[in-house]
Amino acid sequence: MKDKVSLLRQASPKWQMVPMRERLRMVRRFRSRLRCQMLSLPGLFPNRPVPETLTAEWLPLLAASTFLLRKARKILAPRRCGVFGRPLWLPGVTSVVERRPFGAVLILAPGNYPLMLPGIQALQALVAGNAVALKPASGGEAAAHLLQTLLRQAGCPDGLFIVLSVDDGPDAVAAGFDLIILTGSAQTGRTVLRQAAATLTPTIMELSGVDAVFVLPDADLSLVVQSLAYGARLNNGATCIAPHRVFIHHTQRATLLTGLRTALAKKKPLALAPRTQESISDLKAIITIAGGTAETIGNVTLFSETETLQHLLDVDIFAPWLAVTGVESMEEALTLNQTSSYALGASIFGPEEDARLLARRLPVGSICINDLIIPTADPRLPFAGAHSSGYGTTRGPEGLLAVTRPVVTSSRRLFL
Incomplete structure (x- = not known):
């Protein structure tokens, strides 16, 4: 060599x-x-x-x-x-x-x-x-x-x-x-x-990244559902800046989960490699034993009841999964997000002015507002992460x- x-x-x-x-x-x-x-x-x-x-x-x-x-x-x-x-x-x-x-x-x-x-x-x-x-x-x-x-x-x-x-x-x-x-x-x-x-x-x-998604109270939930369903499934879930940890006000969590179930059920099931299926199965077992819930729709796994389980979601599993966490405010969401050791990308959905204020407080290298995975599509943009x-x-x-x-x-x- x-x-x-x-x-x-x-x-x-x-x-x-x-x-x-x-x-x-x-x-x-x-x-x-x-x-x-x-x-x-x-x-x-x-x-x-x-x-x-x-x-x-x-x-x-x-x-x-x-x-x-x-x-x-x-x-x-x-x-x-x-x-x-x-x-x-x-x-x-x-x-x-x-x-x-x-x-x-x-x-x-x-x-x-x-x-x-x-x-x-x-x-x-x-x-x-x-x-x-x-x-x-x-x-x-x-x-x-x-x-x-x-x-x-x-x-x-x-x-x-x-x-x-x-x-x-x-x-x-x-x-x-x-x-x-x-x-x-x-x-x-x-x-x-x-x-x-x-x-x-x-x-x-x-x-790796375990990207967070922040859903502001005034966000268009239909856009959020559409974006999450796309981002979680892209390349069979093997995308480093795919969405994974979703923070939303607890009063909107059920609506978001219902929308995701409906959207994912309409999609063709993904073809996951055995190793990927094994990894996500292990994560499902860990989350459910700890008190969270897990369901799989078209080979995309949805986790909920994860408010106290953020430390278990700090994993870089290349698989299609979303953890929907209810919060009282975006301040709480930021606090929960700080438990993650990864800081690659993040997305924020909601009014642009409010989203930009929140974006200033995120330690990641790429932030999308009302969209996902933009940096990979524009050759003018640098790509970089922080921490793990x-x-x-x-x-x-x-x-x-x-x-x-x-x-x-x-x-x-x-x-x-």
Whole structure:
């Protein structure tokens, strides 16, 4: 594995010397070839509805490519610090701040969105001048090799983007890459960090979420029901910013539960993997033993009577489940939400002005008002979590900057 890291390190400086316009031409050709995959792409995801595959994998990756074509040059441009604002005690000094690539970047890809998520990360790393090794999750091999094929067809130099095997994770992390980007669970994040610490490898951790939904008293409950039913079922529940913990005034809880039961009953049952079914069954047992209630409709599990059980809901289970908790006020909801160790995303339903006031008090990285899961659809938006949901940023301008490091060159004019 160290030989592969060495080869990537040799490839990165050569790629960095290629003008930005040429790197972006590769992205343009990649986008063109990706467009041609519209009809064949759903075959990689036989257990997912075709429209969902196109909207969750294909369209966001296309949009991210377009974003880079339009904005990457300006985002990564050097910044000159000249006379204006210069300290008086530094006469004749001019500095330039450049964004340089890390070098060899390791992407540890997730299994839930194996094309879109690592695809965006890889494109950003390559545009910034890095060389990339992609380690797919189990089941994501075909998507990883499709990315490799499209990049090769787009003119990506040999050896600049390689695909590792599914089992190469531990060896790759220990091999001493220059940057590691992980999208995965909090448990996996801790394991990777312990290994990365040995080589002092910087990391970006995009980890799990157990997102909260705050339903204000004046919210449109029909919109809430529609949104929750969609968000809980998206990608069979395997979405890191899917809704899970729902807080609503106790006088409206029964109405919301009734609406959810009706909406979910009209949906086609989800096809859950045995491991997912086992995980949700374990959670159901824990909640019911503790005094809560659980019911499953179309393979979406609804929990209620969970007012005193928030500590049991602090779990990053990739499964379709919703816990509806009645509260006296949003102040109580905020207090209950603080028991969660995760802080990835949140949603608020209700009047926008009130929702924005509440949003200021949430510690998460992404907040949606009267909607869900918006950040994945807009390539301009960064994606980042806090606490057990990780740190660092992917996507958007901030994500592009995150795969580079600032280098300052200062020069003093000689007075002869």
